[in-house]
Amino acid sequence: MTDIIEKPIQRHSETSNNSFATRHNDISALGVVDFADCNQCSRYPNRWSSIRENISAPAAEFMGAFILCLLGCGGNCQANLSANKNVSANPAGDVVTSNLSWAIGLSLGVWLSANYSGGHLNPAVTIAFATVRGFPWKKVPIYLLAQLLGALCGAGVVYATYFHAIDIVEGGSNIRTIAGSGNLFGTYAADYLTSVSAFFTEFVGSAMLITGIFMFTDKKNGPAPPGVVPVGIFFTVLGISSALGMNTGAALNPARDLGPRILTAMVGYGGAVFNFRNQYWLWCPILGPIFGMVVAAFFYDVMLYRGSESITNKPTEEAERHHLHSCAHRNKLHGAAEIV
Structure with missing residues (x-):
């Protein structure tokens, strides 16, 4: 414990040897376990802890999605804006660093949130778990809202960091275009791509992502050691974005696309971000990942998974x-053995 904590405890113990603080906090003097580890005590040592219990899951989803888009959109901006000679004499990144930024952002976000919310950070992941793995549907709306707000805020911080460079690239502070800098935040299909191919790309990439998540967390399939799952997810995202990112930018996550897209609409890019290719924002980076993950999740569970939480194993x-x-019968035999 630090001096700041120990000093008031010492003063309190002088007035009452049987005090609550002495019994539970003065570990060095009494040799008891820490309050948080005491099975005989309430898990709510104060009022805030009881409030935090109810908000920690959505807060973790918000923070994880924030980190994802902060690093991901930031990596896009640094790599692409620095390529302009008026911004930087030397490029400060490329497609590889952009892919790494998204992979690192997701792995760190999952690492932060996994123990508090499950580390979804993705509406398609949440919906897939609710559809196939018994995740409570009543929690889905608050998870989706937290993920969307986290992604929007993460993109907002990136925009606030790079808007001077964006002004230079766009040609003025009142000029904002999708081709100029809007595609650094939201995802947009390449010009040569048909609508069906764009949807298919997101479907396949998202299916691969949820397969990776299920694979690393499957206890009957050589599960990754505790704390290593985010590393596996890092390589999964890096592989997907490196292999399938050229067509659509590999959204793989409705919140990752919609949050930054809303941000760009708010800061001057206007309705063009939603009118692109007849509501591309809806049917490709939102519906593509959702359908891809639900189908792949169901396929994995039907063919491989044996856990009791899956609807396929009810x-x-x-x-x-x-x-x-x-x-x-087993309990009866065990009881008889104990008597003998």
Whole structure:
């Protein structure tokens, strides 16, 4: 403990040897476990802790999505804006650094949020887990809202950081175009790509992402050691963006695209960001990842997954009765063995 914490505890213990602080906090003197690890105590040591219990999951989703778009959009801006000679004499990045920025952003975001919210950071991931793995549907709206706001705010910080360079590249502070800098925030299909191919690209990339997530967290498939899952996700995203990113920018995440897209509409890019290719923003970077992840999640669970939380492994009534009978019989034998 630091001196700041120890001093008031010492003063309090002088007035009451049986005080709450002495019993639970003065670990060095009494040799008891830390308050947070005490099974006999409330998990809410103060009023704020009880409030935090209810908001920690959406807060973690917000913070994780914020980190994702802060580093991802920031990597896009640094690589592309620095390529302009009027901004920088030497480029400060390229497509590789952009891909790394998104992969690092997602892995750090998952690392931060995994123990508090599950580390979804992606509406398509949340919907896939709700559809196939029993994630409560009542939690889906607040998760999606937190992810969207986190992505929007992360992109907002990036824009505030780079708007001077954007002014130079665009040719003025009152000029904002998709081709000039808008595509550094939202994702837009290449000119040569058909609408079907754009949707298919997002579908396949997103299917690969959820497969990677399921693969790394499958306890019956050589699961990654604790804390290593974000590293696996890093390589998954890096591989997808390096192999499939050219066509659409590899959104793979409705919040990652919609949040920054809303930001660009707010700061001067206007309705063009939503009118691009007849509402491209809806059917490609939103519906593409959702359908891709739900289909791939269902396929993984049907063919491979054996965990009880999957809808594909829900036991029949007969299997349920057999399980209860077996457990009762085993407990009876165990009790008899203890008596002997």
